[in-house]
Amino acid sequence: NAIPKKSSGFVRIKHAVATDISPDKKEISFHPIGADDKKSGKAEKLHFDYLVLATGSTYTVPIKQDPNDYTRATTESKLQDVRSEIEKAGKVLIVGGGAVGCEMAGQIKAKYPDKNLHAALDAMKVNVILGERLTERLPGNSFERRTLRTDKGTEIETDIQLLCGGFCPVSDLIQDMDPSLVTEQGSIKVNELLQLDNEKYSNIFALGDSSNHDTPKMAFWAADQGKFLAAQLAAVVQKKQD
Template structure:
């Protein structure tokens, strides 16, 4: 934030940030030394899920995607879960029973989904996540025929990682749509992405939905048959579900029910203000902003909101958020990647440099003000 306005002298200002994902940590970083804030998250660390797919294939990589909050934010971090909001009293209730008062509340609760793309709710420590990651890695190493269900960004990247690092595996990717990753991507993007995956030996089964997921081995290596609604049968000894994400609305779905969309996202305006509330904001994946949800966009939300809060309280001018053109960056193993911005494809070497090489781990350790483990 440079030498801009500061609210540290204002005892009446306390920004509470619910959620320590990409939006939450960027907001906390932007407010650090500028205003009193508390970052609240049930986990003890940022789970860098952008890089989590590589922990499925590379021994030791799990420790590079787990970035502790305490060294970054000290006493401004509180481990806990927000379960209710009292907008009239300007307080949030934690699962521990503790009440935290705020002047500004920012909901950055993100989304939920299947591992490795997202963490199960009960996994809150570095040790627990490391153990889970290593267990998945061991299954991948033992399996011979791996079927990945879901061809969004996570499923596509998992397929690319396994096919790159373990060329002896038979990898099949099943997706209910004809387009991988994102339906807004161009035909040229799709053609090149499929070409790269198939060049690695990945078998693509598109436009078909798995019908027997509940019966398949997802936590062990065991021979099974994956069945689709088109009658396709695929032999597997390990199934990795990478199905769609859901908005994480637990913190606010009851307290702010009138401001919640049917899918759980919060209705916000271009200043990130939650509809029908005062001094309550939402950023990142839990908003209803019509754009592709991405880590870098969550960071953009946070940076602008921090500037607006400071400006609002010091007589400055606030600025509205304007969504960027469509953008998508997909890693396909450590040596390949595809990207699109607007209608144009990004140079593949650029994608390899900014993402595929280290899955952004170096950047986010730096964002957290720490050095990555060796």
């Protein structure tokens, strides 16, 4: 549904994992994903005139699917597992009070108003803890009853711990191609036109969570960036054809 029917004659969709960019040859290497949802061991190559990287970011599962999971069924199963755990829990701890953490807290409280939440939503009677950090670093989401402590001595009794403390940009392809184009935070360096921040790669672009562009890292803005870049590339191609 993302590709208009009128574009089907010149749009090709590859279900694959990209592994390498050769900017001089204008080629990208990839491993196809087969009907068995497994990555092929044999690499193939695809030529490009312009390349757009919309690789996004990784987050704790199931907020985002595992980067090595290529099946919708597996993702849906993991989401259902977390939902079941939330339904059974009395106290839910959400670590992180940004956009994702607040949205997660709001969704859980709206669906299960009896749950005792620790997050950042006073209006919904969600318990809020500001300016404190957990003394123990949590490696991932956990679904066991635990008592955690903050650096200010606050004790938090929870049945579930959900991590919403930020994402990691997916920039491996650019890191391997030219490490100077990746920030310390792992974002791809781009200019105001979303091109890689080096004239040498003016035909390669990055947008959304993966780039260091200063627009908010939210789906709404990524969609706007996509529209902007599509119009920009169409104009460039049309100018060359004329």
